[in-house]
Amino acid sequence: MTHLIIVESPTKARTIRQYLDKTYEVLSSQGHVRDLPKNDLGVDIEKGFEPKLVTKRNKRIQELRDAAKSAETIFLATDHDREGEAIAYDLYSILKRVNTNEDAYVRPLFNEITKPAILAALRSPEKVDLNRVEAQRTRRILDRLVGYQISPLLSRAIAGNRFEGLSAGRVQSVALRFLCDREDAISRFVPAEYWEIFARLADGESFLAKLTSISGEKAAVSSSQQAEKIAADLGKTSLVVEQLTQSKRRREPPPPFITSSLQQSASSQLGFSPKRTMRTAQELYEGIALSEADVGLITYMRTDSVRLAPEAVSEARKMVLELYGSDFVSPEVRSYENKKRSQDAHEAIRPTDVRRTPESIASHLSPDQIKLYRLIYNRFLATQMATAVFLQRKAVITGDVYVLEATGSEQIFDGFLRLYPPAKERAGETSVPSSLKQGERVTLQEIDKQQKFTEPPRRYSEAGLVNLLEKEGIGRPSTYASIISVIQDRGYAVRNKSSLRPTLLGHVVVNFLSQFFADTINPSFTAHMEEDLDRVEEGDLSRLDALKDFYSPFADRLASLEAAMQAAEFPFRVMTDVPCPSCEAQMELRYWKGSAFLGCSTYPDCRQTRSLPADLPYRFENGVLIIREALEHEDRLTHKPTPCPKCGSDMELRSGRFGRYYRCPSPDCGETASVSTHVLCPACDKGELVEKYSSKRRRTFYSCSNYPACRFAMSDRPIRRCPACDGGVLVEREQGERLQCTRKECGYAEANTIDSTAQGHDLGEAADV
Numbered sequence: 001m002t003h004l005i006i007v008e009s010p011t012k013a014r015t016i017r018q019y020l021d022k023t024y025e026v027l028s029s030q031g032h033v034r035d036l037p038k039n040d041l042g043v044d045i046e047k048g049f050e051p052k053l054v055t056k057r058n059k060r061i062q063e064l065r066d067a068a069k070s071a072e073t074i075f076l077a078t079d080h081d082r083e084g085e086a087i088a089y090d091l092y093s094i095l096k097r098v099n100t101n102e103d104a105y106v107r108p109l110f111n112e113i114t115k116p117a118i119l120a121a122l123r124s125p126e127k128v129d130l131n132r133v134e135a136q137r138t139r140r141i142l143d144r145l146v147g148y149q150i151s152p153l154l155s156r157a158i159a160g161n162r163f164e165g166l167s168a169g170r171v172q173s174v175a176l177r178f179l180c181d182r183e184d185a186i187s188r189f190v191p192a193e194y195w196e197i198f199a200r201l202a203d204g205e206s207f208l209a210k211l212t213s214i215s216g217e218k219a220a221v222s223s224s225q226q227a228e229k230i231a232a233d234l235g236k237t238s239l240v241v242e243q244l245t246q247s248k249r250r251r252e253p254p255p256p257f258i259t260s261s262l263q264q265s266a267s268s269q270l271g272f273s274p275k276r277t278m279r280t281a282q283e284l285y286e287g288i289a290l291s292e293a294d295v296g297l298i299t300y301m302r303t304d305s306v307r308l309a310p311e312a313v314s315e316a317r318k319m320v321l322e323l324y325g326s327d328f329v330s331p332e333v334r335s336y337e338n339k340k341r342s343q344d345a346h347e348a349i350r351p352t353d354v355r356r357t358p359e360s361i362a363s364h365l366s367p368d369q370i371k372l373y374r375l376i377y378n379r380f381l382a383t384q385m386a387t388a389v390f391l392q393r394k395a396v397i398t399g400d401v402y403v404l405e406a407t408g409s410e411q412i413f414d415g416f417l418r419l420y421p422p423a424k425e426r427a428g429e430t431s432v433p434s435s436l437k438q439g440e441r442v443t444l445q446e447i448d449k450q451q452k453f454t455e456p457p458r459r460y461s462e463a464g465l466v467n468l469l470e471k472e473g474i475g476r477p478s479t480y481a482s483i484i485s486v487i488q489d490r491g492y493a494v495r496n497k498s499s500l501r502p503t504l505l506g507h508v509v510v511n512f513l514s515q516f517f518a519d520t521i522n523p524s525f526t527a528h529m530e531e532d533l534d535r536v537e538e539g540d541l542s543r544l545d546a547l548k549d550f551y552s553p554f555a556d557r558l559a560s561l562e563a564a565m566q567a568a569e570f571p572f573r574v575m576t577d578v579p580c581p582s583c584e585a586q587m588e589l590r591y592w593k594g595s596a597f598l599g600c601s602t603y604p605d606c607r608q609t610r611s612l613p614a615d616l617p618y619r620f621e622n623g624v625l626i627i628r629e630a631l632e633h634e635d636r637l638t639h640k641p642t643p644c645p646k647c648g649s650d651m652e653l654r655s656g657r658f659g660r661y662y663r664c665p666s667p668d669c670g671e672t673a674s675v676s677t678h679v680l681c682p683a684c685d686k687g688e689l690v691e692k693y694s695s696k697r698r699r700t701f702y703s704c705s706n707y708p709a710c711r712f713a714m715s716d717r718p719i720r721r722c723p724a725c726d727g728g729v730l731v732e733r734e735q736g737e738r739l740q741c742t743r744k745e746c747g748y749a750e751a752n753t754i755d756s757t758a759q760g761h762d763l764g765e766a767a768d769v
Helices: 010-017 059-069 082-095 115-123 130-159 172-188 224-236 259-270 274-286 310-324 358-364 367-382 462-472 480-489 504-516 523-538 543-566 628-638
Strands: 003-007 024-028 073-076 193-202 206-214 239-251 388-399 402-413 441-453 493-496 499-502 574-579 586-592 595-600 609-611 619-621 624-626 652-656 659-663 676-680 688-694 699-704 718-721 729-733 738-741 749-751
Touching (some): 003 059, 024 059, 059 082, 073 082, 082 130, 130 543, 130 586, 172 480, 172 499, 172 504, 172 523, 172 619, 193 224, 193 402, 206 388, 224 402, 224 441, 239 402, 239 441, 259 274, 259 480, 274 480, 310 367, 480 493, 499 504, 504 586, 574 628, 659 688
Parallel strands (some): 003 024, 003 073, 574 624
Antiparallel strands (some): 193 206, 193 441, 493 499, 574 586, 595 609, 676 688, 688 699, 729 738, 738 749
């Protein structure tokens, strides 16, 4: 008698195999076994959107068939989510041809890969959830209809079918729109001056208070003249402590991790991308080789439920008592409520055994694994720890029409913060002396007037975008990481330090979709589709009804765009503010084999073109691409006469798929050369720093022309060597207003006398997490 267990991954199969006796055979499907065809729509729209599923042809499928023939029981033990349910059903559909016993196919459900959990799941298996399979099929068909039918039109409209790789996805396009909308807001932003005024006061012990109101209105100081007047008035005014309050403030621990919060915390605390986080979490879930056996260390990592198993909570409370004592255990068992439409099939992400402390298993884990495991472990344990308590004091000081406030917070019991401190301490709080009394006068020691400017919205970090997708109901926990990876892999966005910035191509794609397929990138429409998928899973909506509601208006928009293109019209053009050097007409943005360039809008009457740098600053105003100022700035910096090293002719500056380069125009020569910054390499003092382009990171960098003899490289554009030190290079800082040395120990800086790039482009570099 044999029993066959099928899971998705070989690692999971290896871990489960060691828990069972020889009557069980454990194999992996290695992901999906059936899918829509690669080179065909694969959906028969006229027959109720019937999908044409193609079975993969490989040795693995044959191994599964051979094992299933004689198996008494076939456990379809794929992941407990929509994708896993669909894989389980596809396995059943394929294997029932060789094993026709319907009762042999069962579905064990488990949330963690440990021996007790696996044995319990095998004792009480269920059947495949067909509603969940329907939800997955609906999503897959929706994605195929959007991607397969819009993408060719997108390529034709933007590049006349001369640009492979352009695509529009149902969910990825919405994520890209969020980035573009934020970038538009940054480019439109105009900084406004304001002043903050602080007073150093004393009643024996000095403290800092901030001006908060003037004549009963919120303090709004917009000029140095106002600030000076206020400072003078305060210097002549008697200042009295009008009000003094003291209260206890309690801080509760955060809920246990779900997929989105894990990705956000791993980003802000560990610097992990969502993709890196999910890859590492998958390794911890599927099994790590410890001294006793291979063990799954965390529960399933694709979940939006904050539910915790009572047994796990009980063990956590025992562990807190053992490690920290009774004062640190929460008086009551702490539980958390799920958000609306959260899938409660899984628990929150937690360690499978709190006895496996991070320290006890650190030697078995990679650096990434131990960092993430410690984060998950500490967050889970913190949920059952006592609240942190702070003593908060606030003093209100008045003088004539002015009101100043000082606040202070003192931690009197750390509680859960002993184990899980905040990633960043709260700013803006100082201290209020305990000796301060209500009604007493305080002495003004000095006035600190701080000039500031309002800041633009911050660009989203990867984790911040995940948070927004979750908040707007876009996508599911299992798709967040892949969405963010896809828009970067397609060249629609780049990661700049900790933030995501849309590329020009990404912005053009969003503009195209906004013009012709507005619903496709409408967050509320996409969120509504996600709700429909949930209703399909719950059995409240049929797959056919969901697809019909979507496809009828979508098909009309497809037909109208197809008709416009067949009429040889140009329904989508990206005009720029750059005049044609030959005829003064507007030039427009075009693409050829992945590279952007400008061409005269009167083509074919005028055939003038010019290349574009790969990462040129840009913005859109009323649909027009604004790049003229940035191009002129670029030319002043780099476009110096460069003679051909072979024939001596002046070389032409061009742009290709791998950045800018010089090419000799002589038909008998054709020599090429890198674009030099004419800055001597600080490492070897021989070569010059030249432009290079990273196709992986999709951005320009600068390296020594003597490569590989000299491997010096830098990401910021070098302007010139630092005059204050030997090894530094001056680069642009503060939106191009200052030049600063790259050597921190030097610290030299000066005003930038070279015209900056288009205002607003480099605003918002800090990432909004």
